[in-house]
Amino acid sequence: MTTPSIPVFRVATPADVDAIVALVQSAYRGESGLRGWTTESHLLDGQRTDAADVSDLIGRSGSRLLLAESDGRLRASCHVERRDSHGYFGMFAVDPTQQGSGLGKQVLAEAERIAREEWQCSGMRMTVIVQREELIAWYGRRGYRRTGEYLPFPYGDERFGVPRRDDLRFEVLQKEFDEVAA
Template structure:
């Protein structure tokens, strides 16, 4: 058995926007998303993100998109941002063909390291759709805790998808980061 080389990490730039959008859409929506376990296709239809949203994310101060590549191929990405009280982790996407390989754990750990070292963050925050029990459990196994704090889903704003049910909301998950 041959060892799979570790991914190469880098911070995205404007030229990466189309590839990021394609990766995020493939991981969360439509038939390609159903190949992996992170799909939201049973909860939401429509887009997960678009080029304008990704470009705006890259353009904000203290905000970046971390890319994981292997042999020049984009395998995973995530948004990392400095908040006043913590780092924020979001828009996490792993190529559906790579899900279950351990790549997600590696990317999450790198995002936490980056927030800790770049911005001296002592905690990481994220929001997850409450109905994604298996995804919340995955984050809990990596040290995140449910807070019981919720944010409403942005119904009526198709930039975030078209809801297929009327009870969606986000729960805040928090992890304390080691010094």
């Protein structure tokens, strides 16, 4: 792990699609994903996202693909979307060589700021594969709680990967923003 300089945040454009796909794939799948702790390689094979999915998120109304860059390089990204009174946080990826540097905390904080201050959302929701206990614990340390609400894994849809086990499902995590946010 190397320590990047302070990240610069910006919104993704269509010109960023290939770099975002490569970053997300490197954080979750294959050999490069094994360098970081966010890999899902023990749960899923195949792709994590593709250019069509990323392009759709960039062009979707009420949606933002947030990029974090430092030293002239893409270091992290996430998807933030307004859904009724809450923001939705997803497709979060940090370059495996930057994981553990604090960059992920900064990206999550910026996504929460967008939802809270720009969209006036009352909180943030996300889904996490239930077998990712270490990731659920990481979010728990940042104020997210398990809701007990579960969603099925999209078996048969290889756009989400090829499952290596038959018991995958998502749990919804939620964080309510404080009324008196600083």
